[in-house]
Amino acid sequence: xxxxxxxxxxxxxxxxxxxxxxxxxxxxxxxxxxxxxxxxxxxxxxxxxxxxxxxxxxxxxxxxxxxxxxxxxxxxxxxxxxxxxxxxxxxxxxxxxxxxxxxxxxxxxxxxxxxxxxxxxxxxxxxxxxxxxxxxxxxxxxxxxxxxxxxxxxxxxxxxxxxxxxxxxxxxxxxxxxxxxxxxxxxxxxxxxxxxxxxxxxxxxxxxxxxxxxxxxxxxxxxxxxxxxxxxxxxxxxxxxxxxxxxxxxxxxxxxxxxxxxxxxxxxxxxxxxxxxxxxxxxxxxxxxxxxxxxxxxxxxxxxxxxxxxxxxxx
Amino acid sequence: xxxxxxxxxxxxxxxxxxxxxxxxxxxxxxxxxxxxxxxxxxxxxxxxxxxxxxxxxxxxxxxxxxxxxxxxxxxxxxxxxxxxxxxxxxxxxxxxxxxxxxxxxxxxxxxxxxxxxxxxxxxxxxxxxxxxxxxxxxxxxxxxxxxxxxxxxxxxxxxxxxxxxxxxxxxxxxxxxxxxxxxxxxxxxxxxxxxxxxxxxxxxxxxxxxxxxxxxxxxxxxxxxxxxxxxxxxxxxxxxxxxxxxxxxxxxxxxxxxxxxxxxxxxxxxxxxxxxxxxxxxxxxxxxxxxxxxxxxxxxxxxxxxxxxxxxxxxxxxxxxxxxxxxxxxxx
Numbered sequence: 001x002x003x004x005x006x007x008x009x010x011x012x013x014x015x016x017x018x019x020x021x022x023x024x025x026x027x028x029x030x031x032x033x034x035x036x037x038x039x040x041x042x043x044x045x046x047x048x049x050x051x052x053x054x055x056x057x058x059x060x061x062x063x064x065x066x067x068x069x070x071x072x073x074x075x076x077x078x079x080x081x082x083x084x085x086x087x088x089x090x091x092x093x094x095x096x097x098x099x100x101x102x103x104x105x106x107x108x109x110x111x112x113x114x115x116x117x118x119x120x121x122x123x124x125x126x127x128x129x130x131x132x133x134x135x136x137x138x139x140x141x142x143x144x145x146x147x148x149x150x151x152x153x154x155x156x157x158x159x160x161x162x163x164x165x166x167x168x169x170x171x172x173x174x175x176x177x178x179x180x181x182x183x184x185x186x187x188x189x190x191x192x193x194x195x196x197x198x199x200x201x202x203x204x205x206x207x208x209x210x211x212x213x214x215x216x217x218x219x220x221x222x223x224x225x226x227x228x229x230x231x232x233x234x235x236x237x238x239x240x241x242x243x244x245x246x247x248x249x250x251x252x253x254x255x256x257x258x259x260x261x262x263x264x265x266x267x268x269x270x271x272x273x274x275x276x277x278x279x280x281x282x283x284x285x286x287x288x289x290x291x292x293x294x295x296x297x298x299x300x301x302x303x304x305x306x307x308x309x310x311x312x313x314x315x
Numbered sequence: 316x317x318x319x320x321x322x323x324x325x326x327x328x329x330x331x332x333x334x335x336x337x338x339x340x341x342x343x344x345x346x347x348x349x350x351x352x353x354x355x356x357x358x359x360x361x362x363x364x365x366x367x368x369x370x371x372x373x374x375x376x377x378x379x380x381x382x383x384x385x386x387x388x389x390x391x392x393x394x395x396x397x398x399x400x401x402x403x404x405x406x407x408x409x410x411x412x413x414x415x416x417x418x419x420x421x422x423x424x425x426x427x428x429x430x431x432x433x434x435x436x437x438x439x440x441x442x443x444x445x446x447x448x449x450x451x452x453x454x455x456x457x458x459x460x461x462x463x464x465x466x467x468x469x470x471x472x473x474x475x476x477x478x479x480x481x482x483x484x485x486x487x488x489x490x491x492x493x494x495x496x497x498x499x500x501x502x503x504x505x506x507x508x509x510x511x512x513x514x515x516x517x518x519x520x521x522x523x524x525x526x527x528x529x530x531x532x533x534x535x536x537x538x539x540x541x542x543x544x545x546x547x548x549x550x551x552x553x554x555x556x557x558x559x560x561x562x563x564x565x566x567x568x569x570x571x572x573x574x575x576x577x578x579x580x581x582x583x584x585x586x587x588x589x590x591x592x593x594x595x596x597x598x599x600x601x602x603x604x605x606x607x608x609x610x611x612x613x614x615x616x617x618x619x620x621x622x623x624x625x626x627x628x629x630x631x632x633x634x635x636x637x638x639x640x641x642x643x644x645x646x647x
Contacts, residue, residue, distance in 0.1 A: 063454075065577075110633070110637070114641070116636050120584055120636055121636070123580065123581055123584070124629060124636055125629065126574075126577065127625055127626075128625075128629025130625055131623065131624065131626025131628065131629045132626045134623070134626070135620070135622050135623040135626045138622050239574075243458060243461065247462070250458070256452045256454055286470060288466045288469035288470035291462045291465060291469075292462060292463045292466035292467050292470070293466075294462050295462025295463035296459065296462075296463060298455065298462070299451065299459035302455055306451060
């Protein structure tokens, strides 16, 4: 039944996406063009990478609110390591990514060793990491990156935006891991019943530690892509991105209580949000109206999915 | 039934009744820790810079943050029932705009104050129904509500500020018996809510719902109705917080401080409300709000760069949380 309801939610969502694409293409000639769609893919990569990792985290019944702050911290450190410390840019970016990953690891340690609920732990580190980013940057931004660095965020490989390849690769690898490996099954097991998983000899703590570290890593990679896309670093980068990512994940059918969810669902949810954002702005509706609509879509999609699921269980 | 259980528990504890402080600490551990932190902080910073406890600075600390404490009261109740609300910051922004617009448009002042409370209750009634009857997790509903309210606010106001507020409207700048109104609001509302949660059947039922929903249902507590009610009460507190927030300056900006909802949630949690539901008090949430405000002000007085403010607050939050978890583990 679980698998059935899962397919039902994703099918429903995919149909919704198709309807939205059709409606929006009638609204504007510029919407359903290859150029525009690829460009939209560019814009959703950062949220996408974070949302893929978040899918795993939420599937275990956890949550990571600190990803936006980790993104900001990594972005600032990339700039500072390169411009102020004087490291070569590849080394600087790698070092910054290492710090971002470590920040995720710290989340994992607080959650698994000290048994702090994930919501509280990452709420605290949300403030801490953003604070570190602000303190280190002192409100100065870093600009003037070398031309080759923009390959990552502004240019194409084989006609497709570079970062879209990264997102695609990450999505494929992540869905295979979650759906077909023992470790992926462990994620669902932990999310459905943590106590039972522990009694079955699954390494619950290690799994969670790895996931929060991976979430930090995803945010750090997203940070470097972000910097390359907008050609500058600021300490407020990625503010609120955690809510966007969580919206995509939940819209994609991952249960906020854990035990259920797929990467494919998350990607469809992500495309739906991005299509709405772009399509409506092309149709002349301002960004704020779009934000409202996304909120309504989130509530209605979960509501509809709940209703379907309930009628499905009863029959 | 409850009385017999309590009676046996009491008679059993009579032979070796622990001392007053031990009992106080066992029941209000987190509140005591937060209060101690405030006292220590005041003592240390005042030694470094005596101007810290000047009346002027105290007013800034208490009055400027009272609205956060008032919002945290409602949040604490919601979290005690095992739910959460991430939309309260956006809601306060919307309510402030409504209230200010009414005041400027010439409606009676009392109506401009009453409107945010009523609208807050109405909005949260919808959220409560979606949580309790449509069974959508509260974090999902309020995440959606956050987008709707935030988007709605910007598209309606277009980012313009509300100016020319009538002087009578600015209640947060007035005084009652020589005390700033926000301070009075904060203290009175906190005490009322604390008594209500501790000594009324309705208040106690919130802990039962958060502690063990199935057991609460079995004892006949109408969980769905109580959940809606708690969201409505939370909406009323958001409305009251709005009155303090909207009237503290001569203008109302169309934005609220970023991450206001997270500040409110953090205040409730650091004050000792368990995020898993079932425990915590609003005295704790108010004390935690004062602690944050004190830290913020203290850093300025000991000349720490404002850019490091958030990092220090984050570190302190983390330390408090870890200390609390270690304390609980030591007891359990």
